[in-house]
Amino acid sequence: MTTVAGPAIGEHEIAAFRVLHAQVGDAVETAVRGKREVIDLVLVAMFxxxxxxxxDVPGTGKTTLARAVAGALGGLSRRVQFTPxxxxxxxxxxxxxxxxxxxxRFRPGPVFANVVLADEINRAAAKTQSALLEVMEERTVTVDGVAHAVPDPFLVVATQNPIDLDGTYRLPEAQLDRFMLRTTIGYPDQQHELDVLRPGSGAGRVAQVPTVTSPQIVAQYGRLLANLHVAEPILRYISDLGTWTRSAPQLRLGASTRGLRTLVRCVQVYAAAQGRHFAVPGDVQRLLEPVLAHRLVLTREALLAGATTAEVLADTLAGVPVPRPTSP
Structure with a gap:
């Protein structure tokens, strides 16, 4: 079996990352209650x-989550309210x-920050959306022929409301592909909602989120985890899942190679957050929908029938054989 390029990662490094990941998650959860799975997904993208x-719909904590992540990171954060x-x-x-x-002289815009909250990104015109999505991909802004690099790490958390569509501009599939993950927060369960409603609760108070790490440490772990072991059977499993989507009758566009590479990258971070220095099939299964669902395009017939890309991916997981776990 072979690994993804790079030297092997020691168990002590994985243990240290697991502790850091838990600390950042705990800090964010002081403001966003009962949504640890969503928080962990955002942290996967960050690292x-x-x-x-x-x-998600308004009032579920999208902005609070982004600001809480910035507070735990301790770096520079900016918010951009997108308008037509x-x-x-x-x-x-x-x-x-x-x-x-x-x-x-060049006057930097709000994208020159470690965490950028792009609030209601689908309310801006396509030209403005493209400006943000270009810097997301290139990590630089070119003005008058001079390239200006954004900070490292650089995390864009964009929000959009799928219900209120008046005055919005749909994100094209090519632009959606720039996002590593798409997820929803949803409403909290009753226990956590009561905690949020209780007078004196710290929920939503992003100013009180403790800073538990730094941009330099996050960037360091990001480079380190790119070398985490991914065995050949896991890579074949990911490739088989992608191939299955390309032949699915409900889809007009299946998973791209870039999407599958992104899935591998997320699997590496997620495995390390679980305390492992190697990936297992369960990591792929957990991340398949948030990484790939927004990159797939349904056929017109599937749309009219009410199908979703999440359902197609569930069928994909059921149809592709799972490799047996092996030790790296």
């Missing part, structure tokens, strides 16, 4: 160097003339 799309009149330069920055020095 894997990707971005997250939160799609928002310009690309309002997001990325622009060159301005400085009358005191007589020179033109």
């Amino acid at each position: 894997a160097g990707g971005h997250v799309l939160l799609e 009149d928002l310009l690309p330069s309002d997001v990325t920055g622009t060159s301005v003339y400085d009358p005191r020095s007589g020179q033109v």
Whole structure:
């Protein structure tokens, strides 16, 4: 069996990451109650160097979650409220003339932060959406021929409301593909909702989220976990899942190779968060829907029949044989 490129990771490094991952999750959960699985998914994207799309109705804590992650990280965070009149330069920055020095200098936009909250991204015009999605992919902003790098780590948490569609611009599939994960928060169960409603509760108070790590540490672990062991049978399993989606009759567009590479990257981080220095099939099964569902395109007939990409992926998991766990 072979591994993904890079030296092997020691068990003590995995143990240290598991502790850090739990500490960050605990810190975020002081503001976002009862949603630990969603928090863990956002942290997977953060340590894997990707971005997250939160799609949910208003009032479920999308903005609170993004701000709580920024608070636990301790880095620079910015919030951009997307509106139809928002310009690309309002997001990325622009060159301005400085009358005191007589020179033109670059004024950075809000994307120059470790955590960027793109609130209601589908309310901005396609040109502004593209400006953000370009820097998400390239990690640089080019103005007047000069490239300006954004900080590392760089996490974009974008939100959109799937219910209120007035004045919105749908994200094309090619742009959705830039998001490593898509997930929803949903309403809390009654126990946690009562905790949120109780007077004096700390839920939603992002200013009180403790800072438990730093951008430098997150970036360091992100580079380290890219070398976590992924055995050949797991890679074949992921490839078989992708091949199955490409031949699914309900889909017009199946999983791309880039989507499968992203799944491998997420599996590495998720396995380490569980305290393992190798991946298992259960890691793939847990992450398949949040990583791939938004990258698939249903046929017109499947849409009219009420099918969802999540259902197609469930069928995919049922149809592809699971490899037997092996030791690395």
